[in-house]
Amino acid sequence: MKIYIVGTGGVGGYFGGLLAKAGNDITFVARGEHYNAIKENGLLVKNTQGDFLIKPAQVIKNFSEIKNPDLILFTVKTYSTQPVAQELKSDVNENTIIITFQNGVNNDHEIKKYIQNAQVYPGVAFLISTKINPGVIKQIGGLRRLIIGDRNNPNNEKLKDVVELIKKAGIDIVSSDDIARDLWKKFMFIVAFSGMTAICRSPIGKILADSITRSVYEKCVKEAIAVAKAMKVNVADNVFESIMKTSTDTVPESKSSLLVDVENGRKNEIETLNGTLVRFAKENNIEVPINELIYGAIKLLR
Known part of the structure; x- marks a missing residue:
């Protein structure tokens, strides 16, 4: 499964790092100094369970470089949702699953305003983590837990497959019966x-x-x-x-x-x-x- 982390900050960098560490096909989307640092030195994740380095890390800086994504973890700051979704819409397809792990309660609805050609679902991340330097993520607290769900179909089989994939990376994740x-x-x-x-x-x-x-x-x-x-x-x-x-x-x-x-x-x-x-x-x-x-x-x- 080709997985892209759109927003390599505290949440995306941490969970994306764990997925990459477990051997999954992960590509991080980052820009500026953050992109340069990850490209040159890898992604360093400092956390309460033990620091680790993803090197080399697959990283891109342009959405046009996204090719046939199976899963996108959408973790940008909410004030960037609209412009990022508008850029992303031409790079996804009907089989792409997008899960938003952002603060707030309506981010999936906001993304769907601009992306109609993919499957968009809401998620919840319990994590206290931040980018402390270019190429460096630091997690200091939180439950380190993810919840995902389909507002209309709690038994969504595709989301259950995503849950199993993420669980194999040692991440605590569940599928919600009431997202x-x-x-x-x-x-x-x-x-x-x-x-x-x-x-x-x-x-x-x-x-x-x-x-x-x-x-x-x-x-x-x-x-x-x-x-x-x-x-x-x-x-x-x-x-x-x-x-x-x-x-x-x-x-x-x-x-x-x-x-x-x-x-x-x-x-x-x-x-x-x-x-x-x-x-x-x-x-x-x-x-x-x-x-x-x-x-x-x-x-x-x-």
Whole structure:
């Protein structure tokens, strides 16, 4: 199976690296200094389970170099979804499976606006990882887990085959019987984790250790849960406790990618995260003052 990693950042670089390490036919798509470093020195993945180097690594910088892809892991930042999908549409075919592992809940729908000649499915990645230097990915936390699913057919056989292939690389992956539920479960966590770490300019451990910021964090989670319920998402009765356990189990030094982008003055995903929640809340007449504050404050930094 010919697999392409479109977006060789924290998520794509880590999971793509594991797939390549297991001997799969993996080609990374990267640009600029990142491409040059991978081409010359390989892809170095630093992680909690042991560092490894993929060298030589198959890497390209132009989408036109993609040939007959069987599987594409779509892992670019969400603000790049539209331009990347538009470029990619001429390089895929009806047999190509595209799985999006991005923050947010509607990325597969967004990709389908521009790519109608491939099979596009949503996925969820639980990972705290980032590109720390050209050619270097560092994973410091998270469950290192993937979930994929078909919104209309939970028993999709092609996705089950993908699950088995990825499992053979030692990756924890499951096929979901309700992918909308799983997308939202992560989304309810990530708007709080990303939003609060970014606005407080602090890792998750400091936020949860302080009684005031922990209380605000909890309110942020509860606002997201209220919006999910209003949108008829299948929300478990214990979802708040589950999200807080995930939060407290996260490595205390962990920073969200949103915070890292803010710290480095880069474009960020606030629109996809708290901005999207605020828009959903307005559509459903739900008050979300914490998320509105986070959204407004981070948006002004651009």
